[in-house]
Ligand SMILES: Nc1ncnc2c1ncn2[C@@H]1O[C@H](COP(=O)(O)OP(=O)(O)OP(=O)(O)O)[C@@H](O)[C@H]1O
């Protein structure tokens with residue numbers, strides 16, 4: 001169920017994006033394989049945390065808890081369809097990083113990157129409109145990942161090759177109007193460390 005739901009959605013978006021049928025078939029196979037890989041690593045090996053949020057506020061708070069763990073050089077890759085909660089989650093991260101609630105965080109769909117100063121630099125990127133960008137702009141993007149700030153990237157699955165080895169991946173599924181399924185996994189030693197930290201706050205909440 002999980003695989004076919006995710007698969008259908010992504011296959012849908014890639015069908016409109018790519019042209020040749022051979023390319024489409026390869027894309028479909030790769031997406032299904034990546035889903036199976038994610039499922040195995042995430043759930044069977046218990047390397048991921050899974051949450052259901054029931055409101056905007058709960059998604060915001062989850063983002064804030066991760067944000068509080070991030071330090072310069074960390075990267076969070078957000079993956080999920082339109083309106084699944086990526087920007088809202090990013091607003092939560094911004095709060096956790098120490099930005100005040102008065103700071104307006106909007107999806108940088110046209111500018112690709114928004115930059116904020118919260119004692120350290122916070123880059124909010126959105127790769128939704130990645131297709132059709134010139135090579136020059138694309139080359140500029142990866143420099144943000146090495147710039148030593150905290151990077152949060154929406155639609156990170158649009159350019160998997162750019163993702164650093166150490167990262168947190170957050171996957172969003174829309175369950176219904178108010179509920180989101182949010183799976184958080186850590187890649188690389190630093191990604192795992194952040195997940196362990198987050199697990200710790202789960203326990204604190206459970207015991208309080
Ligand atoms: N539990 C929930 N968590 C997050 N958002 C929710 C939830 N329930 C309802 N919503 C609504 O879903 C929408 C999420 O919008 P948001 O801009 O965060 O999505 P997005 O994934 O960034 O979309 P896009 O891909 O267009 O940038 C908001 O309108 C929000 O009010």
Ligand SMILES: [Mg+2]
Nearest residue numbers: 086087107154
């Ligand atoms: Mg968004």
